[in-house]
Amino acid sequence: MRVVIQRSKRANVKVNNEIIGEIDSGLVILLGVAHDDTTADIDALVNKIIHLRIFEDEDHRLNLSLTDKKGSILSISQFTLYADVRKGRRPSFIKAAEPKNAEKLYDTFNEKLRENGIHVETGEFGAMMDVELINDGPVTIIMETKDGKIIDPA
Structure with missing residues (x-):
């Protein structure tokens, strides 16, 4: 699995100009699923993400985690994270998981975050989405x- 994590002050995701997910302080996560990913990959990511110390403490040092801050996550599935652009001008997505398997793992990822007490908002798997965020830091x-x-x- 591949993720891009952005610390955000606030963020939302829209489908057909309608907000379907929205958070205040927390993380925006773009999640790409490869064809050979498993729940073990999910467990590793969830554990790392919720405990990663990327929020500032009172001394402005990155010492606090998402769980410390009681922040939320806006989780967006993004198969394009597995784009291979080494040849030609059109990306290849051969490493990305088939949609049925990717959606199952994406849903499991979000559920595991929730099981750890994280408030999770999501986009719509497979839909064209507009993601808007204010990147905090930027981080x-x-x-x-x-x-x-x-x-x-x-």
């Missing part, structure tokens, strides 16, 4: 998993 982090472990995304 943007990319993470990837392989075989249930966080790996270097480079």
